[in-house]
Amino acid sequence: MNNELIYLDNNSTTAIDDRVIEAMYPYFKNNYGNASSTHHFGLAAKKIVENSREIVSSLINSDPKEIIFTSGATESINIALKGIALDPNNSKRHIITLQTEHKAVLDTCKFLETVGFEIEYLPVNPNGLIDIENLILSIRQDTLLVCIMWVNNETGVIQPIKEISTITNSKKVLLMTDATQAVGKLPINITEFNHIDLLCFSAHKFYGPKGIGALYINQETVSPRQIFPIQHGGGHERGLRSGTLNVPAIVGFAKACEIASLEMTENTTYIKSLRDILEIELLNIRGVFINGSKEHRLYNTINACFPNFDANMFIDRYQTIAVSNGSACTSALFEPSHVLLAMGLNDTDAFSAIRFSLSNKNTEQEILTVISSIKETLIQLAN
Structure with a gap:
């Protein structure tokens, strides 16, 4: 460069932090076991993955079991939105989002429209903030989920997620937030919110490696069984994200979270x-x-x-x-x-x-x- x-x-x-690169290096060169293998080498890799999961979860003060590793926020968004919507037991067909969401959300919603879902794209005020009263009026009996980005990637505008979570909780509607620009930059204690049900983020937005991210699933409100897997082949990550885990990236993700918290x-x-x-x-x-x-x-x-x-x-x-x-x-x-x-x-x-x-x-x-x-x-x- x-x-x-x-x-x-x-x-x-x-830019990836030098300390993150240093933490990842041994898992490329020496400790390269497959975390799904049952031999000693694989079990050692699995242990470091679970240790990393604990560190990542601590950044948002969630339970480690609520963290699913993905390739990044875009995949997390797809798993969450499509998975919740396409659950065979789901009968609700109405989803609310904002016109200012990232394309990962908007394009996924456009896909869901093609398979029978009604997506309501709410406008924002000239300052980029949601009109809370408009949100309240838009929630219906058949509303499945509200999807609102925490921090906008283009303007940096921070939506009132705590207030939104109070509304969705009271209406018994799921809340999903793309927190890609928030996690690692803002202090987030997930327990302080009145049920954020799904939250997506990526490591490379706060000095971690590309190609690794997470989906937070609130275990009190959402069971993994409610999320229809869009990828099959081994049942990794509680059946929601099959595929060999990227151990070096997961280690780097954890190191970036550790540095961010400090x-x-x-x-x-x-x-x-x-x-x-x-x-x-x-x-x-x-x-x-x-x-x-x-x-x-x-x-x-x-x-x-x-x-x-x-x-x-x-x-x-x-x-x-x-x-x-x-x-x-x-x-x-x-x-x-x-x-x-x-x-x-x-x-x-x-x-x-x-x-x-x-x-x-x-x-x-x-x-x-x-x-x-x-x-x-x-x-x-x-x-």
């Missing part, structure tokens, strides 16, 4: 200080505004709109600055962010938005360099 790269796309993925407060303070420097300077530029609630927002994220500014042009021009414009590329055609459109932006403003997502690897000098580059681009555009 170019040593001059300034990486501000950490909501997409973070360093989250320090990281929050440091990253927020950099985010504030960047945001203050950006808002000093005429016409720039922030997309999403500033009060209810993750401390590492800024989604800023630069009127009459081509975000893609900036990204292409500055190859040493990694940021995101929040657009999805489909069939080689760039589309405006569905999140920003749902918040009321027009196509032009959506194409003029840049997401900056910071990590503990960033420095103040990097932030100042990015600010200078943006100002330089705007000056050239004005001329």
Whole structure:
């Protein structure tokens, strides 16, 4: 990687922590047993998997039995949504979600529509937050599940999950949350919520390896038997995710969770200080505004709109600055962010938005360099 790269796309993925790599290494080279094998070598691998499960569960204060290892949040979302919906004993056909959810949720919901489910895509307010009264009115007798992202990946907007969980619990409706941008960044004690039933997250969003994540299943409200397995072949992970376990990645996942639990407060303070420097300077530029609630927002994220500014042009021009414009590329055609459109932006403003997502690897000098580059681009555009 170019040593001059300034990486501000950490909501997409973070750099893996050196301590995580060190923890994983022995399970590639020496301790490479299959955790499903019954010989001593395999049993040793199984033991480290279960130890890792305990560490991962402790990050959200759940029971280790409530953690199912997956390849990441996208797979967790598919297992949970499809599995709950396709359970032969389920007769409810109505699911509620938000228009601003990640494509992993939206595309899975689109699939469920093709097999007879009614999906209600609730709008959000211009600040990106859910209208709680609208949610209450939308829940019906045949509502199976409410699926709301905890922290939006494009804007950093934090939804009121505790309030939502109180509502769904009182209505006897399941609550699933994509917590991919929340776990490892925000302190989460799952017991403080009035029944989050399903929760998904990935290691690579907080300095862990790619290709590993988890599905939390509340054992008080959801039995694994209520989740129809969408993958078969061995019955691993309580029958919900068949396949040989990725022991090195699971070990790395656990190490990332351990580090997060110890360093989250320090990281929050440091990253927020950099985010504030960047945001203050950006808002000093005429016409720039922030997309999403500033009060209810993750401390590492800024989604800023630069009127009459081509975000893609900036990204292409500055190859040493990694940021995101929040657009999805489909069939080689760039589309405006569905999140920003749902918040009321027009196509032009959506194409003029840049997401900056910071990590503990960033420095103040990097932030100042990015600010200078943006100002330089705007000056050239004005001329």
